Amino acid sequence: MDTANRVNLLNLDREGLIAYCEGLGEKRFRAIQLLRWIHRHCEGDIENMTDLAKSFRAKLLNECEIRAPKPIWDKLSSDGTRKWLFDVGNGNAVETVFIPEDDRGTLCISTQAGCAMGCLFCSTGKQGFNRNLTAAEIIGQLWYAEKTLRADAGVTDPADRIISNVVLMGMGEPLQNLDNVIVALKLMLDDNGYGLSRRRVTVSTCGLTLQMDKLAQAVPVALAVSLHAPTDELRDMIMPINRKHPLEDLMAACKRYLQHAPRDYITFEYIMLGSVNDQLIHAKQLVKLVRGVSCKFNLIPFNPFPDSDLKKPDVKDVKAFQDYLMGQGIRREAMILMLLAVNWQVTLKTKHVEQNDWLSKKLEQRFWLRQNNPGRHYGSF
Numbered sequence: 585m586d587t588a589n590r591v592n593l594l595n596l597d598r599e600g601l602i603a604y605c606e607g608l609g610e611k612r613f614r615a616i617q618l619l620r621w622i623h624r625h626c627e628g629d630i631e632n633m634t635d636l637a638k639s640f641r642a643k644l645l646n647e648c649e650i651r652a653p654k655p656i657w658d659k660l661s662s663d664g665t666r667k668w669l670f671d672v673g674n675g676n677a678v679e680t681v682f683i684p685e686d687d688r689g690t691l692c693i694s695t696q697a698g699c700a701m702g703c704l705f706c707s708t709g710k711q712g713f714n715r716n717l718t719a720a721e722i723i724g725q726l727w728y729a730e731k732t733l734r735a736d737a738g739v740t741d742p743a744d745r746i747i748s749n750v751v752l753m754g755m756g757e758p759l760q761n762l763d764n765v766i767v768a769l770k771l772m773l774d775d776n777g778y779g780l781s782r783r784r785v786t787v788s789t790c791g792l793t794l795q796m797d798k799l800a801q802a803v804p805v806a807l808a809v810s811l812h813a814p815t816d817e818l819r820d821m822i823m824p825i826n827r828k829h830p831l832e833d834l835m836a837a838c839k840r841y842l843q844h845a846p847r848d849y850i851t852f853e854y855i856m857l858g859s860v861n862d863q864l865i866h867a868k869q870l871v872k873l874v875r876g877v878s879c880k881f882n883l884i885p886f887n888p889f890p891d892s893d894l895k896k897p898d899v900k901d902v903k904a905f906q907d908y909l910m911g912q913g914i915r916r917e918a919m920i921l922m923l924l925a926v927n928w929q930v931t932l933k934t935k936h937v938e939q940n941d942w943l944s945k946k947l948e949q950r951f952w953l954r955q956n957n958p959g960r961h962y963g964s965f
Contacts, residue, residue, distance in 0.1 A: 590649045593622055594720035594727065597770040608643050616776055622650060623777035624742045626731035652724030672697055672721050676714050678755045680725040682733065690749040693725040695765055696756025701790050704822045705855050707889045708755050719767035726750060726778065750780060753788040759795035769803040782806065782846035788853065790825045793837035804844035808851040813861050814869035831873060838877050849878040856885045856902055858895035867908040881914055
């Protein structure tokens, strides 16, 4: 069969594989076998799926393929952080980042080529929107990364997963590509696929309220909301999507989501823009805004990029902001600050447990090169 007409099996979740196999005249259990081979074993060659009947393999070889995006480049930093740029066709490329830690391995993946949200602080938004990624291109980032990392580590047992957490915080607004994101999420959570816990998969959104409700009904994973401002007036300026989904609607959607969420809180991401949203008055407004919503905050000092016309916040302002939130009962054990050092294009991540040891006692420190898109941030891992 012509390559253009082949079915890419990475586009199909459990239900899709069952329907496809039944269409070939095969039993349902064949779909589960395929699911295990493709996503648990990260196998890309149908010929190697040795417990499939030869006749079934022949059908698959004639009609199907397992095709993930191909990397344009693959960069490894000294601390083990790994970054891929994947080709998704027509001159488009997306980023994927793996961040290793002692107790987890987190993969940050993209869901769109470009982004239509136009957030003031994001360099991806300056590039404009090109298209949604297919389910295969979304899950293919995880498939390729897990397969590659296992091979490099000499891991042969599929139970020994390298990637334990996935965050949809790369390029694009995931909830604008909800149908394909749901297929990918189902594969991540499937016990015959990657077997990830709902608590270990996080979707980040600018706050598309209707889609948040749909996600809660379909695949209620952990949720991170890009908040970035405590008032509609300020958020309208920073994030144009707020004009369609104002803060009152967003807070109500967060409360609804919590009824289905795997965690008892929503994560609010808050990028701190120098002299824009980083003053004590903004912290006070923020606490008032989220009252009644169980939450934690990730404070992310802005990393300037060319032509952004924005500046990074003063360290004293960040500390005062953090201290006020902590003093108001915001979960300090979850307070994560991403300090982006522009001149060296290096990211330092610190996690705090004591209110008064800001930057002096660092439980975690990681550095990785940010050689592209210095205005991007990857949320919390």
